[in-house]
Amino acid sequence: MNIDAEKAVAALRDLLRNAVPVAETDDVALAALWVLQAEMLGLPEFGIRMLRRDLDRLAGVDPAGSTPSDDDAAIGSVDATGVPGVVALATAVRRARRSVEAHGLAIIGIRGAGALGILGLAARSLAADGAVALLAAQSPASVAPWGAHTVAIGTNPLAVAVPRADAPPLVIDYATSALTLAAVREARASGARLPEGGAVDADGASTTDPDAVAALLPAGLVGSLTGLVVELLAGVAVGGRVTDPQLPSSRGALLIAFDPARAGGADTAAAASALDRDWRGAGGHLPARFDVLATDTADLPGSVDLGGDDVAWLRDTASGAARA
Secondary structure, three states: OEEEHHHHHHHHHHHHHHHOOOOOHHHHHHHHHHHHHHHHOOOHHHOHHHHHHHHHHOOOOOHHHOOOOOOOOOEEEEEOOOOOHHHHHHHHHHHHHHHHHHHOEEEEEEEEEOOOOOHHHHHHHHHOOOOEEEEEEEOOOOEOOOOOOOOOEOOOOEEEEEEEOOEEEEEEEEOOEOOOHHHHHHHHHHOOOOOOOOEEOOOOOEOOOHHHOOEEOEOHHHHHHHHHHHHHHHHHOOOOOOOOOOOOOOEEEEEEEEOOOOOOOOOHHHHHHHHHHHHHHOOOOOOOHHHHOOOOHHHOOOEEEOOHHHHHHHHHHHHHHHHO
């Protein structure tokens, strides 16, 4: 269904503001933009559907339980227990902006989060301001180690964004597993089969049946080890990894952002563009899906295509928020 993009993002802001009254207005606006941009990228499992699941998860949870540290500190944390993950991520980005401006560096841990959305969008927001950003997120166990068949870590995505001369920021965003849980959910909903080699069943046999998946597989040995690194940094090091089986599962994340000029990068944007040319010239592929996206709500296209069920939910929920 084709609907007005500005109205869609306004509806998302309204329902998030109602769901998280303690959140900063700027954080809610940025989170709403990312949710809509996930839809624009053709990734609805990271858009409105994700937000619906996360708001259901938070039903009855007091959002006042969030305990962020000082906004201008170079290192700190966000307790996302009571807020949607995408709002907690927007809070971390806002604080990182302030810290990079004040100190040249920001390191922010996030714990207790639900679905965080597309990490590359958050990293891109910082790179658009001239920072270099790295984001890593761990998640509940769904992926087996390389050569094994029992789950130990999550899909554990990693995103890096760097300013680029005469072009949008260069963004690299990928999961360390061969498949994502979103892909499994989509296959279950559509009745499609999964690609070969991405998952195993309860007996450890390779499967393409989404209903039989017992464990996802890593993207090779390097993907497995990278997933373990993400688990250590975004899970163990910042308190994101839940080890008590009596507690609900959640996600942890780590955001690192810095001013490249203070780190010795005399002309980082030009160097990134030169690397882009060298990579492509050698026959390499650079992801470009983020390049078409605006960095500000004012630059959104006139309309966006959304699923009919998601549009109905958004209208009903946002209308209820406006009446509350």
